[in-house]
Amino acid sequence: MADSKLVRGTMILTASIFISKILGLIYIFPFKAIVGLEGLALYTYGYVPYTVLLSVATLGIPLAVSKFVSKYNALGDYETGRRLFKSGLIVMSVTGIVTFLILFLLAEPIAHQVVDGKDLKGNTIEDVVLTIRMVSVALLIVPIMSLIRGYFQGHQSMGPTAVSQVIEQIVRIIFILCLTFIIVNVMNGSIGLAVAFATFGAFVGALGGLTVLLIYWYKRKESLNKQIEESKTNHQLPLRSMYKELIAYALPLSFVGLAIPLYQTIDLMTFNKALMGVGYDQASAEEAFGAFAQAAHKLILIPVSIATAMSLTLLPTITKSFINNDQQLLQKQVTQTYQIILFLTLPAAVGLSILAYPAYGTLFGLGDDLHIGSIILRYYAPVAVLFSLFAVTSAILQGINQQRYAVIGLVAGLLVKLSLNILLISQFEALGAIFATSLAYVTSLAINVWAIGKFANYNYHYIGKRFLLIAIFTTLMSIVVIVVKEIVLLVFPLENRLYALVVLTISVGLGGVFYLFLSIRTGLAGQILGSRFKFLNKKVRAKS
Incomplete structure (x- = not known):
């Protein structure tokens, strides 16, 4: 029964990842029609450093949390996984804030590195700075959202991750396409402003995904708490030992990713x-x-x-x-x-x-x-x-x-x-x-x-x-x-x-x-x- 549940969950998660990737591909066609290749370049200027710092913020810990929680749940120790989850929320909040500040403050040096600033054609330094700073806001909540997904996966529950990923992508794409179209074609705004708001879609999409996860948490909170009450054992691991085990597993994975x-x-x-x-x-x-x-x-x-x-x-x-x-x-x-x-x-x-x-x-x-x-x-x-x-x-x-x-x-x-x-x-x-x-x-x-x-x-x-x-x-x-x-x-x-x-x-x-x-x-x-x-x-x- 457990194996069939795991296979079903894996299939659901694989399907959601595939759907998210296809959606992420399809939207680029109308987006490019609105902002052009220079707009796509500007979008990349913001998203590449954001992706790198997001990986630094999470360090592969959400995936490691799913393995960790699954391991101790199998031993009948639900309390240890919950303790790790609670402390992980604090850690992810701190790393999210730190990486947000780093990216926000480094926006101008990065902008000077990727564009000339003296050429009147192409994107300006101000465009690049605004784009990077707009996308940096997503770092405040995406690491937390990733950790919650990892905790659910540790309970062999792939539905919350799958649904939240798809909803996150749909909300992000709708926001990007609607807002860029309005800015460029209705308000006659600049491509730079449109792309900056497009990258802010990462934050808006993450809000959608986090909302889905919180709804799942609210519905399942009682059963999750009941599992803790029925725990057969409690290893009482110190947090230092927990994170040592986590990081040893997570670091190579996050780096390759x-x-x-x-x-x-x-x-x-x-x-x-x-x-x-x-x-x-x-x-x-x-x-x-x-x-x-x-x-x-x-x-x-x-x-x-x-x-x-x-x-x-x-x-x-x-x-x-x-x-x-x-x-x-x-x-x-x-x-x-x-x-x-x-x-x-x-x-x-x-x-x-x-x-x-x-x-x-x-x-x-x-x-x-x-x-x-x-x-x-x-x-x-x-x-x-x-x-x-x-x-x-x-x-x-x-x-x-x-x-x-x-x-x-x-x-x-x-x-x-x-x-x-x-x-x-x-x-x-x-x-x-x-x-x-x-x-x-x-x-x-x-x-x-x-x-x-x-x-x-x-x-x-x-x-x-x-x-x-x-x-x-x-x-x-x-x-x-x-x-x-x-x-x-x-x-x-x-x-x-x-x-x-x-x-x-x-x-x-x-x-x-x-x-x-x-x-x-x-x-x-x-x-x-x-x-x-x-x-x-x-x-x-x-x-x-």
Whole structure:
């Protein structure tokens, strides 16, 4: 019964995360139509430092709290989890206030680092300062909200987290789109003011999410208190021991979770100035940054989120197999995780790269930024494979209790990114940032893959053959997509958004059907996804 409850809860939570990510992708299209690429760049100036400081404020403690509470609840000690929760609320309040003050006060130095201030075109320093300060307010309540979610999850209750995440995202998006539209199109206000209020949406959305959690708390308070009264034991751990256990578990997780924000921070501090150093004006540099850090980045996260959501459900079983020293099952589970990532992400990333122009044109319009946005998307899309593999290999290392190597890999990758970013941007302009990110992730991934091979005794021979087969299918699919795209373009040239949509839909549809056909006919799809989609196994049996 407990296992079925946990599986159900995990499915609910996974679904909510996926819905939140999709909503977070969809809103960027109308938002970009309102504020443009310079507005997206300004939005990123505020959100990147906010994301980093939010991770500093929480330090992965909410996730660790869920593990801690679950552990002591299983021992019949509900009091210890409640004590940790009460003290955690104080800690999260303090860290929230401290990080809010840090970000609020550092807004001007950050602004001077990312924009020139002397160029009349593009975002002003005042715009950047206001944007950063508006988003910083969210730090006062998001850490507290995260802790409450962790406490509910510790009781194997995923509903409050799931519902609050979706409501938080919906409230945030409605606030952003409505207010920016009113400021820009009704009040004729500046893009800078509109984007500043858009980042304030993080605070408004968090209020919505926190309200949901408080409603759940009010409804369940009596039953939670009853559990404490019925506790079988009380370990009476001092707070110092509690937090020592928490931090030892949470720090590596929070650091690895910071991977993308830390990479974006490096770009935030170097991208514009490096481009301006090779002759770009500030406005042009910001357009390229907006296309790179927001528009293209959001699109490539689609295959990443789908693949990781499906593969991460295997990770709890990897942990169990490792603890039970079941090497045969562990090898099978790691192989299955790798296969799912490669099977889903590789064709999606390559297809998105090939269809960069119709994809960007459909979603962001055929304006002046079509060329720069599409070129960046074409080169950036394949990096989705590296993002997915890094996330999953880091999680596997967590499952086999070797998360320190994920941290080592991340640090090595960040050093590569930091040392090469300006140099490569100077040589290849905006694409240089993509090349630096790719080389950095390859470095991190090499360390993760080596560590899994060593500490899980994993043999890569089989997955190497599978990767070759998936790569062959992807190549054949790519040929089909290119041919179909060129034929359709003869009838529907990229003259308007509707034509771009037609080109994209037909190319994706026929390419996807061809890839699935090859995978089903050879039995590959059934072997990789048959446990999740039974009809794939039926196809294989029918063939045999």
